[in-house]
Amino acid sequence: MSNQQYSFFHSVEKSFDKAAKFTKWDKGLLEQIKACNSIYSMRFPVKMDDGRIEVIEAYRVQHSQHKTPCKGGIRFSDEVNQDEVMALASLMTYKCAIVNVPFGGAKGGIRINPRNHSSYELEKITRRYTAELVKKNFIGPGIDVPAPDYGTGEREMAWIVDTYQSLKPGEIDAAGCVTGKPISQGGVNGRREATGLGVFFGVREVCSMKDVMGKLGLETGIKGKRVIVQGLGNVGYHTAKFFRENGAILVGLAEYEGALYNADGLNEEDVFQYRKKTGSILNFPGATSIAHSAEALEMDCDILIPAALENVVNGDNAPRIKAKIIAEAANGPLTPEADEVFASKGVLVIPDMYLNAGGVTVSYFEWLKNLSHVRYGRMEKRFTENMNSHILSQIEELSGKQVGQKEKQFIMHGPDEIDLVHSGLEETMISATREIMDIWKNNPAIPDMRTAAYVCAINKVATSYTELGIFP
Ligand code: NAD
Numbered sequence: 001m002s003n004q005q006y007s008f009f010h011s012v013e014k015s016f017d018k019a020a021k022f023t024k025w026d027k028g029l030l031e032q033i034k035a036c037n038s039i040y041s042m043r044f045p046v047k048m049d050d051g052r053i054e055v056i057e058a059y060r061v062q063h064s065q066h067k068t069p070c071k072g073g074i075r076f077s078d079e080v081n082q083d084e085v086m087a088l089a090s091l092m093t094y095k096c097a098i099v100n101v102p103f104g105g106a107k108g109g110i111r112i113n114p115r116n117h118s119s120y121e122l123e124k125i126t127r128r129y130t131a132e133l134v135k136k137n138f139i140g141p142g143i144d145v146p147a148p149d150y151g152t153g154e155r156e157m158a159w160i161v162d163t164y165q166s167l168k169p170g171e172i173d174a175a176g177c178v179t180g181k182p183i184s185q186g187g188v189n190g191r192r193e194a195t196g197l198g199v200f201f202g203v204r205e206v207c208s209m210k211d212v213m214g215k216l217g218l219e220t221g222i223k224g225k226r227v228i229v230q231g232l233g234n235v236g237y238h239t240a241k242f243f244r245e246n247g248a249i250l251v252g253l254a255e256y257e258g259a260l261y262n263a264d265g266l267n268e269e270d271v272f273q274y275r276k277k278t279g280s281i282l283n284f285p286g287a288t289s290i291a292h293s294a295e296a297l298e299m300d301c302d303i304l305i306p307a308a309l310e311n312v313v314n315g316d317n318a319p320r321i322k323a324k325i326i327a328e329a330a331n332g333p334l335t336p337e338a339d340e341v342f343a344s345k346g347v348l349v350i351p352d353m354y355l356n357a358g359g360v361t362v363s364y365f366e367w368l369k370n371l372s373h374v375r376y377g378r379m380e381k382r383f384t385e386n387m388n389s390h391i392l393s394q395i396e397e398l399s400g401k402q403v404g405q406k407e408k409q410f411i412m413h414g415p416d417e418i419d420l421v422h423s424g425l426e427e428t429m430i431s432a433t434r435e436i437m438d439i440w441k442n443n444p445a446i447p448d449m450r451t452a453a454y455v456c457a458i459n460k461v462a463t464s465y466t467e468l469g470i471f472p
Contacts, residue, residue: 006311006335007083007087008083008084008087008088008310008311008332009036009083009084009086009087009090010083011087011332011335011336012087012090012091012332013034014336015336015339015450015451015454016030016033016034016090016454016458018447018451018454019446019450019451019452019453019454019455019458020454020458022443022445022446022451022455023455023458023459023462025458025462029462029465029466030458030462032465033064033066033093033458033461033462033465034090036061036062036063036086036089036090037062037063037064037065038061038062038138039059039061039062039082039086040059040060040061040133040136040138041057041058041059041082042057042058042059042060042129042132043055043056043057043058044056044058044128044129044132046121046124046125046128047124048117048121049118049120049121056110056111056112056125056128056129057080057110057111058080058108058109058110058111058129058132059080059082059085059107059108059109059110060085060106060107060108060133060138060139060144060146061082061085061086061088061089061106061107061108062089062104062105062106062138062144063086063089063090063092063093063104063105063106063107064090064093064104064105064461065104066093066104066461066464066465066468067096067102067103067104067464068103068104068142068143069103069104069140069141069142069143069144069145070092070103070104070105070106070143070144070145071092071096071101071103071104071105071106071144071145071146071147071179071360071363071364072088072089072092072105072106072107072108072146072147072149072360073088073107073108073146073147073148073149073150073152073180073359074107074108074109074110074129074146074147074148074149074152074156074160075088075107075108075109075110075149075150075151075152076109076110076112076113076114076122076150076151076152076156077109077111077112077113077150077151077309078111078112078113079111079309080109080110080111081109081111084109084310085107085108085109086107087310087332088107088109088149088331088332089105089106089107090105091105091331091332091352091353092104092105092106092107092360093105093457093461094353094453094454094457094458094461095353095354095356095357095360095457096357096360097456097457097460097461097464098353098354098357098432098435098436098453098456098457098460099354099357099360099361099428099429099432100428100431100432100460101357101360101361101364102364103145103360103364106144106146107149108129108133108146108149110125110126110129112125114151114152119155122156123159126156126159126160126163127159127160127162127163130159130160130163130164131163131167133146134163134164134167134168139160139164139177139178140164140168140177141171141173141174141175141176141177141367141370141371142173145176145177145178145179145363145367146160146178146179147178147179147180147359147360147363148180148234148359150233150308150309153180153234154180154181154182154187154192155182157178157179157180157181157182157185157187158181158182158185160177160178161174161175161177161178161181161185161186162185164177164178165177173370173371175370176367176370176371179191179363179364179366179367180359180363180366181366186366186369186370187366188362188365188366188369188376188417188421189416189417189418189421190362190365190417190418190421190422190425191359191362191363191366191421192234192238193238193241193242194358194359194361194362194363194421194425195234195235195238195239195329195356195358195359196234196235196236196237196238196239196240196241196242196307196329196358197238197242197358197422197425198355198356198357198358198359198361198362198425198428198429199235199239199242199305199307199327199329199355199356199358200222200239200242200243200246201358201425201426201429201430202327202350202354202355202429202432202433203222203243203303203325203327203350203355204222204246205429205430205433205434206325206348206350206433206437207220207221207222207225207325208220208221209437212348212437215346216324216325216346216347216348217324218302218324218325221247222243222246222247222248223246223247223248224247224248224249225243225248225249225302225303226248226249226251226263226300226301226302226303227240227243227248227249227250227251227252227301227302227303227304227305228250228251228252228253228254228261228296228297228299228301228303228304228305228323229243229250229252229253229254229268229305229307229329230254230259230293230296230297230304230305230306230307230308230312230330230333231254231255231306231307231308231309231329231330232253232255232268232271232272232275232281233307233308235307235329235330235356235359236305236307236308236329237268237272239305239307239329240253240268240305241268241269243303243305244265244267244268248303249264249265250265250266250267250268251263251265251266251299251300251301252266252296252299252301253266253268253271253281253296254281254290254293254294254296254297254308255275255280255281255293256293256308257280257281257282257293258280258281258282258289258290258291258292258293259281259289259290259293259295259296260281260282260284260287260288260289260290260296261287261288261290261296261299262286262287262288263300266284266287270284271284294312294317297312297313297317297321298317298320298321298322299322300322301322301323302323302324302325303323303324303325303326303327304321304323304325304326304327305326305327305329306326306328306329306330306333306334307329307330308330308333309330309333310330310331310332310333311332311333311335312330312333313326313333313334313335313338314334314335314337314338315335315337315338315340315341317338318334318337318338318341318342319341319345321342321347323347324347324348325347325348325349325350326342326347326348326349326350327350327355328349328350328351328352328355328356329352329355329356330352330356331352331356332352333352334349339448339450342448343447343448348449349448349449349450350449351449351450351453353450353453353454353457354432354433354436354453354456357428357429357432358425358428358429361424361425361428361429362421362424362425365421365424375417376415376416376417376420376421377414377415377416377417377419377420380414380415381414381415381416382414383414384414384415385412385413385414388411388412388413388414389412392408392411392412435456436449436452436453436456437449437452439452439455439456440452443455
């Protein structure tokens with residue numbers, strides 16, 4: 001199917017319908033859950049550095065308000081369109097439900113290629129977009145809370161919070177109008193690497209399941225697994241980092257201009273620095289360069305991690321993919337046709353909908369921090385350290401033995417914000433993985449893990465709707 005015919009939203013609906021058959025909910029309620037509640041499509045003019053006026057096309061879609069605020073990132077890409085934003089907004093609803101983050105789903109998109117704009121132009125576009133959202137009541141700590149996504153990061157989130165605060169003077173919880181902010185602007189430690197770390201925690205949990213690995217013909221554990229990552233942006237870079245640091249071998253890294261393969265393993269930081277210096281990933285010393293980036297997806301590996309954009313694995317290339325596990329770090333990297341190929345080949349697809357939920361989970365922690373106006377760990381850190389120190393000295397006194405200095409430091413350490421955020425994320429990803437796997441194991445007719453994840457999401461959203469009493 002060509003890109004033009006392909007509807008990402010339709011493919012999400014298709015996956016939803018496939019899963020809905022395994023639930024007991026009323027047809028009308030399922031229709032309501034599937035629908036996008038509010039769609040704001042906008043056009044606004046921005047004067048560029050050369051004096052030219054450009055009309056900017058942008059969107060914000062709120063898929064569901066079964067819980068508020070709505071939550072979802074803002075994407076800057078010249079491929080943005082309403083269908084894509086609707087699909088991404090619905091995935092956010094299901095994602096939040098699975099990881100028990102009490103938000104409805106939303107997503108935003110601005111149709112620009114950020115590489116073609118100066119930072120001054122990007123700032124003007126971002127601030128005007130925020131002002132449009134404020135005018136229509138599409139942003140606010142209790143309404144709709146954006147975050148980073150493809151093509152955006154801390155810098156854009158800082159512009160958004162500043163614009164919002166200047167238009168809403170005196171609003172005490174204004175910092176909670178957007179997440180993924182720099183720490184100095186109300187961000188939380190650990191947000192930057194959250195999605196990649198969540199991908200790692202989710203895959204690690206799946207790889208620890210003996211029965212699942214047995215069926216794939218793989219050993220349990222991450223150590224020694226050969227991994228290919230597509231996209232060296234926020235999600236891909238951090239995912240690659242956590243896999244390598246935990247003993248996986250990064251045999252392949254792909255960017256849009258090309259890819260690298262090295263059976264002995266690559267270091268993502270060295271490749272990142274090389275690309276920054278030379279402007280391209282290609283010709284990195286000691287690795288085989290692949291000019292046509294998409295071919296890297298078909299190279300030999302155990303785990304393939306698409307972490308760039310949607311629709312990169314489809315009915316055409318899926319039969320040639322050698323990985324036993326596909327971990328969807330990006331949103332929607334596989335089409336439904338690819339899903340069918342992998343289900344028949346016995347390849348395990350760990351679905352985007354929950355696997356990349358690390359970002360929204362830590363965004364939730366950031367939002368809670370903003371509403372409580374206090375950083376995590378501030379109240380308990382010293383208390384815990386004093387208590388641990390007291391317990392240790394009692395143990396040493398009673399046993400007549402001394403605990404080593406390194407161990408002592410480890411035991412005494414009271415939690416910093418980053419410790420609590422990482423621990424909350426780890427707990428979230430482990431619980432979600434187990435919950436989805438249990439649904440799958442308890443209903444052998446469910447064909448794949450994505451369908452099991454949708455069943456999990458549908459049950460939670462439907463329960464929430466029925467508890468609201470709208471559907472007696
Ligand atoms: P990003 O802009 O930081 O990085 C994306 C990278 O992919 C860029 O380096 C880009 O050059 C590269 N890329 C683009 N096309 C490519 C191609 N055809 N082949 C190889 N590389 C290509 O974006 P991100 O925030 O890392 O988001 C990546 C994906 O993860 C998106 O699907 C996004 O929706 C999803 N996601 C992001 C977050 C988050 O917290 N940032 C959370 C959940 C899901």
